[in-house]
Amino acid sequence: MKSQEYLAKEAKYGAHNYHPLPIVIAKGQGVWVWDPEGRKYMDCLAAYSALNQGYNHPRIMKAAIEQIETGVTLTSRAFYNTRLGDFLEKVCQLTGHTKALPMNTGAEAVETAIKMARRWGERIKGIAADKTEIVAFEGNFHGRTTTIVGFSSDEDYKEGFGPFTPGFKLAEYGNLDSVKAMVNENTAAVLFEPIQAEGGILIPEAGFLSGLAKFCKENNILLIADEIQTGLGRTGKMFACEHENIQPDAYLLAKAISGGFMPVSVVTANEEIMEVFDPGSHGSTYGGNPLGAAVAVEALNVLVEEKLVERAEELGNYFVTKLKAIKSPHVKEVRARGMLIGVEIRKESGVARPFCEALKEEGILAKETHASVIRFAPPLVITREEIDWALERIEKVLNINVG
Numbered sequence: 001m002k003s004q005e006y007l008a009k010e011a012k013y014g015a016h017n018y019h020p021l022p023i024v025i026a027k028g029q030g031v032w033v034w035d036p037e038g039r040k041y042m043d044c045l046a047a048y049s050a051l052n053q054g055y056n057h058p059r060i061m062k063a064a065i066e067q068i069e070t071g072v073t074l075t076s077r078a079f080y081n082t083r084l085g086d087f088l089e090k091v092c093q094l095t096g097h098t099k100a101l102p103m104n105t106g107a108e109a110v111e112t113a114i115k116m117a118r119r120w121g122e123r124i125k126g127i128a129a130d131k132t133e134i135v136a137f138e139g140n141f142h143g144r145t146t147t148i149v150g151f152s153s154d155e156d157y158k159e160g161f162g163p164f165t166p167g168f169k170l171a172e173y174g175n176l177d178s179v180k181a182m183v184n185e186n187t188a189a190v191l192f193e194p195i196q197a198e199g200g201i202l203i204p205e206a207g208f209l210s211g212l213a214k215f216c217k218e219n220n221i222l223l224i225a226d227e228i229q230t231g232l233g234r235t236g237k238m239f240a241c242e243h244e245n246i247q248p249d250a251y252l253l254a255k256a257i258s259g260g261f262m263p264v265s266v267v268t269a270n271e272e273i274m275e276v277f278d279p280g281s282h283g284s285t286y287g288g289n290p291l292g293a294a295v296a297v298e299a300l301n302v303l304v305e306e307k308l309v310e311r312a313e314e315l316g317n318y319f320v321t322k323l324k325a326i327k328s329p330h331v332k333e334v335r336a337r338g339m340l341i342g343v344e345i346r347k348e349s350g351v352a353r354p355f356c357e358a359l360k361e362e363g364i365l366a367k368e369t370h371a372s373v374i375r376f377a378p379p380l381v382i383t384r385e386e387i388d389w390a391l392e393r394i395e396k397v398l399n400i401n402v403g
């Protein structure tokens, strides 16, 4: 089939809950993808950082195939399997927490953390039943369930989907005084992204995260870091929280934890917090499945052993330095940490979408976020030469005539 036919079929039978760029990915290797006509593109979105290890990573592929060939891909948690323990041990080692709870999607990890925080609030902090509150931030992105969109500040995410779950408050992102104003004796947790990626690659000022961590500790409030997008190397550290040397009470991980092979997510925390879950209180049929666990262990091994975290830092800096040097009438600001890069387009130049479309014509796949920001977040296996290849084309596109 040709690209046009794939587009037409998805448009005909699919719900229109996405507005994709008109490109069909039929084959992938490293940072490169090919459409059915054999045209080659560099993927600078990497499935919103799920593909940090790149397409078709041979080691992860091998781990997946080996597990599939055992004939055991799903056991459910009614039984034990031979792979889950290794996965849980691995994430505990990486995060420094003592316990881990596996789920599938990022949104499920967030839901899990909400339940954990609420029970912890009632049972351990002593908040009255059904009174716990969680503070999140304006501009947040934590997923798409009804509870999660209920505390989004983006009307597109929530319009028509109410009534919403109560018990959430929003503070201004990056403003500790705003957090303090939202907190009271019923506050169980603060849920935050160390960088708001979907929010437009918004990086809080230095000192915000460490101030937040200190405040939460002093006030017996759980600090829950959603590192689903920023974690696992993307920002040049294993976790973006490390940029301010903070250790949150819980990490939420997904996306790159399975290198793009399948949905795997996890919540990590210490025993004193995680113990609020007892048999029957939470679960998921596919959560902790042996195929996902085998894939995730190898995906994490690849991150560490191929030094993808260090690469993100070094090559991210290279990319950004060169990107900032590009002269363009359209660029308002370049914001970046490691290989998570946002180019904000000036109001007078319109929105980011036409630039993404022009990039596609040049062989680069990038997606706008928050209307005015082009995100560059290629797989972390990208080389210096590949970055140079991309920069040449980005420079051209950032100088097109628009409007």
Ligand SMILES: *Cc1c(COP(=O)(O)O)cnc(C)c1O
Binding pocket: 048, 104, 105, 106, 107, 108, 110, 141, 142, 143, 144, 193, 197, 198, 226, 227, 228, 229, 230, 254, 255
């Ligand atoms: C992608 C993302 C989620 C949701 O993950 P899904 O797997 O799409 O449910 C939650 N939080 C952040 C920060 C994300 O980037």
